[in-house]
Amino acid sequence: MGEGIKWMGSSRFLLVHGYGPHANLVTYYHHSQGYSRNHLIRSGQKRVPTVAARRLIGRIFETLFYAQILLVSILTVFLTIRGFLSARRHHFHPAQWYPPLVSAAAASAAAALAWQRLVQCSPRRALSVAFWLTPVLTFGAGVLLLCAESVAGLVIGVASVISAIAIALYGCWVNRRFDYASKVVSVSTAAVSSAETLCMTMVSVAVAFLYSGFTVCGIGGATTIMAAPDKVFIVIELLSFTWTMHVIKNALLTTVSRISYLSMACGVHMDPRLALRETAKYLIGSVSVGSMLVPFTGLLRGSARATAAVVGGHDEFLFSCAYCYSGVASALTSRANRWAFVQVGVYNKDFVAASADTWDSFRQSEMETLIDSDLTAVFCFLCGVAGGATGSLVAGSWALAVHKGYATSLLLYAFIIGYLMCRVAVAGAQACVQAYYIAYADNPQSPQLDPTISARLQEMKRYRV
Template sequence: MGSNSMEISIREGGSRENGRNNTITRINQVAPTQADAVDLNHRGPSANFARRLAAVLFFAHLVAAAILIIILRVRGFLARNPAFHADHWYTPLLTSAAASTLVALLWLLFVLHRPAKALKASLWLSPSLACAVAVLLLTDDGGYSLAFGVLALAIALVQSLYGCWITRRLHHAYEILSASVAAVPPNLMLAKYVALALLTAFVYFSFWTLGAGGVAANDDSRLAPLYVLLLLLSLAWTMQAVRYAVLVAVAQLAYTKFASRTEAAVEAAFDAATAKRVLGDVCYGSAVVPTVVAFRGMAQAMGLVVGDSDEFLFSCASCFMGVADRLVTSGNRWGFVYVGVHGKWLGNASAEVWDMFIKQGMGQLIDLDLTGAFCFLCGVAGGGVSALAAGCWSLAAHRGHVTDVTVYAFIIGYFTTRIAMAWPQACVAAYHVVFAENPQNDRLGSCIPERLRQLRSSRV
């Protein structure tokens, strides 16, 4: 991917189609304004150093997390806490992790085959399940259960209000999602790799619960909150890395189909997404992109709340949004498309893609895109199913672990579903990037041009 040639050959090693080896060659179509930049930003020593550093930090963190989990499990075993029952802790969590994997796969199939109905369903299913989890938590005794129950109710309320607020944008979201996922239809090879990613997550969840159980068994330790925080940060970074590896691979498949009507090899795409060169981008992005998304979301929410009612608050919100706009060029999910297709460093790829969006007048369109919100709602719904399964089990078996088990099961279900939803999210990202490269691409239809005309007319 780092060669000067614009022609990239994708070879599907070991796969056969119609009884013979299948070699697919595709031509990457890059907009004229971007042609000089294809090899520009991803070959320098700074990009290579950043890649290596991100990968080293990620794997060092995995080793440190494994050591911490083992130590916590041993400490919990030696504590001999009579209030902790291992069967009532690990059984519901592991069962909910397995159930969330199955739910994620079924939901993914629903999204791929009925994207419009899936989007509608997420708008009422997610707040409903969040509310049900809140009720379950409030049935437990203790201050933690009350705090998490109120938080779950607040999430359900915000999601309900958000669903009402975005009603006018749903039609475009249906069209974009339907047109995007059609480029990468389900097939056995792709399903195998996604299932492998979910299995990887399940194995890590199973190991991770040992550390969480060790903290619960030795909860009188003053460092227990710190241990929980470290475990959650490690879990989040690891699961985001798995998720973005899937996103990079599927984005490459979708980009190839949209840009040149050819089909890239699934095996080659996933091999590239987990190769040493791209792995550093995935590790970097799994830490940076969620942070940027959260910061940008807070900035947009602050702008909506403040408005122009107060000059001082308005200036603060504008400053906050300016910082968010600068941060988005350091890492965003659209940049992962160029990571997979051109092998670029994510920071430079994100800046280049964002610059294309601005030049094509797509800034507001991207800001109003509902794909990220849709995937978040799906994650909350998946987490809700997992939390209800584990929480009800724990409530019936032993009330001492209800809150902890419910919250951890929700987190496990959330990340499992988000890994599965990387498939449609990658398709939507590739759809927008290909349009930004060449707005006259007749393979993309008129969905984005019509939406851009609507947005321009609304500003007049």
């Protein structure tokens, strides 16, 4: 696609058409928000060397992503063929192993689409359902793991039961924030056509379902013989599957967030087919980098906050260690966070630069506390857990009925598949919320935006005073 810069509507909007090698801005910008033509051009020229170097890293990661898909696909085909040829010799029963897992994947896909539809129709009800249904399903999956009567099943089952209780207690604790969270989801998702979002989500879930079925074939082939190398092959299959599913999710998130940002910040509608095509063509490198870093930094930041909450200030040594750990987690989060996918889509930035710029915008707008208390990420996580638990209940019940020895492994594989598939399904809603926050951070006085965030910030300031 070619590049071009032109002013539209009596200099109200600046259009930079296409993702060129020197363009940091890739679509419409509202001139009345403080952007000037000279500033935009100067900022692009000043950062050309840095942008070129960082985009080289993006191309490297894009190549690595497609290379691992190719190599793991070859490995999967090999394992599948070898598994079927060796099944009788190694007493493996494909008819008792594959159907439960495929059924679990299908149930997870149905749950994923149900979550997406519920979020669109009633965000408040979706939040409530996520916080009360997830503990029930997680508890049920934990009980099935305990019934499997294996060491791994016992450990993970106990952990699942404890997690279910913790999620239920957490839901009671944050119940007062549901109204604000549901309002943010409702306002932000209204900026994007529900039909367009549903269509992109259905395509993404279908791709995720087909890829999960393909991965299941490879894992089943490795399980047939289960020699030492086969355990390594299973780990490789799972790591590749996890990274690929995160890329699918974040590619959808990047596309929808770009459309949503343009609608909320500029009042401009973008063709979703064009946005999706440009994401696939130009942004997979940055999306791949973010898909690798964000789960790690998210886990680190979550554990740091939990540690700080448990330690408190009672022990000086433990408090200092927790404070240091929290500082490291915050520093890494400012360089790799999920909010960056909005700027990756809108500005065609590399992921690390987008993360830093996004976090700086939050700091300048004094939104860090609000971001930390946002329930959207927790809601999406719980949707994933509920989807994973649904798949585990289907696969586990079937396995316990036909072959108890397969129950533990099938439960765990089904949970991973269901969790990631449901995260793909709710990525559209998460993208809209993230675009809403970024649009506000970029210009809090924008007349295009709803006053929900500004009112919440004022309320939080009154409570602090």
